[in-house]
Amino acid sequence: AIQMTQSPSSLSASVGDRVTITCRASQDIRNDLGWYQQKPGKAPKLLIYAASNLQSGVPSRFSGSGSGTDFSLTIGSLQPEDFATYYCLQDYGYPRTFGPGTKVEIE
């Protein structure tokens, strides 16, 4: 199975900060990667698909980049509603695998 790692596992930031989360795959997954946001007690929400494509309705402060094994999710200017846990997910092979998550907390 393809292993996904994320860094950092958690971070503290302030409203207005620029935040970057990284995700690494254990093998080349082209750009078959998505990013999901999950708030406590809620279902995950799709933010980015195909590494860099913004899902409809998602604010443009979210952006994704990368290909191969290294990927990143950037929040351009952190808003109060962005405090959540973020997961990457590879859809290159089976089983699909999520990263362990990055919790973004208020500083």
Next chain:
Amino acid sequence: EAQLVESGGGLVQPEESLRLSCAASEFTLSSYWMTWVRQAPGKGLEWVANINRDGGVTHYVDSVKGRFIISRDNAKNSLYLEMNSLRAEDTAMYYCARDTTYYGPSNSYYDAFDVWGQGTVVAVSP
């Protein structure tokens, strides 16, 4: 707006069985692959299984192979997860999700889970 609603969760003993259902509305279920994802208490997300549009192709994570069966009834707009020989480590919130295919250049395509249900809790305990 497309919606998914899970049901069927509950408290069971080890080795017992449970069947989860996921009802789809406001979209044509038969046009989409579908997926189950679970989340153990306080843990991250784990992909469990998916199924193609007509139910003829399925994939599972190794930890549930031979115990869980994903199926669908497009006429009833429903997705199912039959869970047998349940273990304590199967305790989790179970989400169903719509697996949408996005098409890119040069015949490329990408899958992503764009619609999620609210989840149903499965607890396995003696």
